[in-house]
Amino acid sequence: MKILVPIKRTHDPYSKIKLKPDGSGIDTSNIKFVINPFDEIAVEEALRKKEKHGGEVVILSIGTQEAVEQIRTALAMGADRGILVDTAGKTLDQDSIARIMVKIIGEEKPDLVIMGKQAIDDDSNQVGQLLSEYLNWPQATFASKVDIQDKKATVVREVDGGLETVEVDLPAIITTDLRLNQPRYASLPGIMKAKQKPLKVVKLDELGVDITPKVVVEKLETPPERKAGIKVKDVDELIAKLKEMKALPF
Amino acid sequence: MSILTLLEIKDGQIKKGSLSAVTCARQIAEKTGLPYNIALVGNPSDQAIDEAAEFGAKTVYVVKVPNYTAENYKIAVEQIVNESSAKYFVALGSAMGKDLAPRVAAKLGAGMGSEIIEVVDGETFKRLMYAGNIIATIKIKTEKKVLTVRGTAFEKAQKSGGKSDVKSLQPAGTFDKKRFVKLEETKSTRPELTEAQVVVSVGRGIKDPENIKIVDGLADILGAAIGASRAVVDAGWLPNDYQVGQTGKTVAPQLYIAVGISGAIQHVAGMKDSKVIVAINKDPEAPIFQVADIGLVADLFQAVPELTEKLKKLKEQSA
Ligand SMILES: Cc1cc2nc3c(=O)[nH]c(=O)nc-3n(C[C@H](O)[C@H](O)[C@H](O)COP(=O)(O)OP(=O)(O)OC[C@H]3O[C@@H](n4cnc5c(N)ncnc54)[C@H](O)[C@@H]3O)c2cc1C
Numbered sequence: 001m002k003i004l005v006p007i008k009r010t011h012d013p014y015s016k017i018k019l020k021p022d023g024s025g026i027d028t029s030n031i032k033f034v035i036n037p038f039d040e041i042a043v044e045e046a047l048r049k050k051e052k053h054g055g056e057v058v059i060l061s062i063g064t065q066e067a068v069e070q071i072r073t074a075l076a077m078g079a080d081r082g083i084l085v086d087t088a089g090k091t092l093d094q095d096s097i098a099r100i101m102v103k104i105i106g107e108e109k110p111d112l113v114i115m116g117k118q119a120i121d122d123d124s125n126q127v128g129q130l131l132s133e134y135l136n137w138p139q140a141t142f143a144s145k146v147d148i149q150d151k152k153a154t155v156v157r158e159v160d161g162g163l164e165t166v167e168v169d170l171p172a173i174i175t176t177d178l179r180l181n182q183p184r185y186a187s188l189p190g191i192m193k194a195k196q197k198p199l200k201v202v203k204l205d206e207l208g209v210d211i212t213p214k215v216v217v218e219k220l221e222t223p224p225e226r227k228a229g230i231k232v233k234d235v236d237e238l239i240a241k242l243k244e245m246k247a248l249p250f
Numbered sequence: 251m252s253i254l255t256l257l258e259i260k261d262g263q264i265k266k267g268s269l270s271a272v273t274c275a276r277q278i279a280e281k282t283g284l285p286y287n288i289a290l291v292g293n294p295s296d297q298a299i300d301e302a303a304e305f306g307a308k309t310v311y312v313v314k315v316p317n318y319t320a321e322n323y324k325i326a327v328e329q330i331v332n333e334s335s336a337k338y339f340v341a342l343g344s345a346m347g348k349d350l351a352p353r354v355a356a357k358l359g360a361g362m363g364s365e366i367i368e369v370v371d372g373e374t375f376k377r378l379m380y381a382g383n384i385i386a387t388i389k390i391k392t393e394k395k396v397l398t399v400r401g402t403a404f405e406k407a408q409k410s411g412g413k414s415d416v417k418s419l420q421p422a423g424t425f426d427k428k429r430f431v432k433l434e435e436t437k438s439t440r441p442e443l444t445e446a447q448v449v450v451s452v453g454r455g456i457k458d459p460e461n462i463k464i465v466d467g468l469a470d471i472l473g474a475a476i477g478a479s480r481a482v483v484d485a486g487w488l489p490n491d492y493q494v495g496q497t498g499k500t501v502a503p504q505l506y507i508a509v510g511i512s513g514a515i516q517h518v519a520g521m522k523d524s525k526v527i528v529a530i531n532k533d534p535e536a537p538i539f540q541v542a543d544i545g546l547v548a549d550l551f552q553a554v555p556e557l558t559e560k561l562k563k564l565k566e567q568s569a
């Protein structure tokens with residue numbers, strides 16, 4: 001089974017996000033970059049499926065040359081080869097990302113795509129669903145359990161009010177939720193081996209995808225900060241304060 | 251041309267939370283002069299259809315679909331979009347809305363804004379990025395536009411009198427590469443997390459799933475929903491749909507009480523718009539105190555039972 005895993009290079013979720021003084025973008029000077037946490041979970045899940053069913057895990061990232069670092073990390077975890085679509089710094093919206101993926105998937109013909117539900121920078125939660133529609137494949141988003149058997153995947157999904165189970169025919173798109181698994185660390189031999197694994201770089205222009213944005217970001221701002229209030233010394237004072245602020249429902 | 255907004259149906263009834271999408275549709279209607287229509291997809295009862303007709307929409311479109319899948323609902327929504335010449339499709343950014351709306355957008359060739367918090371004009375909207383650290387103003391350039399709305403940023407629409415026309419459509423087809431198997435529901439007698447006036451949330455400080463019962467009494471007295479940090483949900487101490495935060499639910503109750511929660515940015519992203527935030531944490535340096543209106547540095551195993559007892563007395567007195 002061939003599994004394609006799209007990964008995005010994002011900021012470390014524990015780093016402090018600040019705007020550049022002129023508001024033109026995020027100040028990246030003190031930020032560490034990682035594989036988007038949901039995509040790391042996708043890599044782990046793909047590796048587990050390969051360990052069970054055999055096959056190949058292919059990593060795809062769309063971004064600048066810097067994303068090679070994240071592809072190498074995924075290869076060090078155990079993926080077989082990588083593809084970078086080099087955007088040369090062009091800004092792309094979610095729709096363009098999905099249509100670039102359609103192109104790559106047309107060439108690679110994977111049996112399954114496992115990807116993150118959401119990139120933690122833009123917080124869009126769109127690409128997997130857009131991609132599914134463009135391919136006319138079934139989607140199983142927000143997965144917390146995946147079982148594969150006979151060209152079908154049974155997926156438990158995290159939804160409002162509980163857990164939903166769906167069955168999809170392969171090929172399909174699965175997007176990961178946080179509880180799907182705990183990603184492994186790359187081992188030292190893994191890191192050594194990753195250096196030798198194939199990594200193909202494709203130039204965005206060569207794909208012939210129209211990247212006219214459907215959505216553009218016009219402005220970025222910092223929201224007003226919530227101010228810290230007061231500290232109370234005990235429960236009595238807490239209740240007095242709650243009364244004063246009329247915060248109690250009785 | 252028109253605006254189409256989706257009301258979610260659960261057990262035949264309209265899900266209150268999705269009325270936020272109607273409010274957003276009304277705001278777009280005001281800004282563009284277009285009328286708005288309501289889509290009811292799924293298994294609405296007759297009563298729910300009647301009710302949906304009281305929100306000032308021109309027409310309520312009904313398509314009966316046995317079980318939710320994004321694929322089958324997309325077919326229904328596309329049908330209604332065509333029938334009503336909709337330029338906008340607006341849904342709540344719930345698990346369903348997040349799953350469905352991008353699929354609709356791709357089908358319509360529309361640009362999409364996820365979980366918008368403000369309508370600036372007919373094509374400009376605001377939304378949050380980076381776990382709520384950044385507000386982005388976005389412009390959707392396509393003729394058709396798809397939006398999901400953040401429930402906490404739009405009031406739930408009130409009925410506006412009058413009666414909409416009701417039109418039923420037959421589903422135009424089904425997608426057979428996906429099958430709904432089952433839904434295991436989290437049973438709770440408490441109010442829904444995203445709709446509750448008071449939320450009591452527990453974090454890893456609670457130490458053991460057995461201890462969650464110590465907030466039960468507090469939640470009972472306050473009529474509160476119980477929420478959780480990801481740490482608690484990850485540990486399997488509470489079901490996943492209790493999670494508040496960047497990647498869980500967004501809540502903005504009148505009162506939010508964080509018990510044994512450190513206040514990681516991802517958690518704060520889901521609750522910082524609450525009216526009054528109370529934090530109980532034994533670590534005076536915990537970041538939760540930077541967003542709390544009232545902070546109590548204390549051992550929760552002492553403070554919570556005492557608070558519960560004293561509020562109980564107070565409630566009895568005021569009854
Ligand atoms: C991509 C990503 C997405 C995430 N999304 C979310 C999300 O949506 N929601 C979310 O909540 N988290 C999310 N997280 C996780 C988040 O970063 C934190 O790890 C998590 O919120 C911590 O949970 P906690 O506060 O319960 O635990 P901890 O950080 O361990 O804090 C426990 C707190 O309890 C206090 N405590 C301990 N004992 C007592 C006691 N006896 N009395 C009083 N206080 C006590 C401690 O002082 C401490 O402050 C996400 C993380 C990532 C990487």
Ligand SMILES: Nc1ncnc2c1ncn2[C@@H]1O[C@H](COP(=O)(O)O)[C@@H](O)[C@H]1O
Nearest residue numbers: 006007062115116118119124125126127
């Ligand atoms: N530039 C990218 N390169 C590779 N994968 C991406 C990229 N952008 C988004 N994705 C994938 O799409 C998922 C959802 O992203 P989003 O819709 O932007 O929140 C991510 O978790 C990734 O798996």
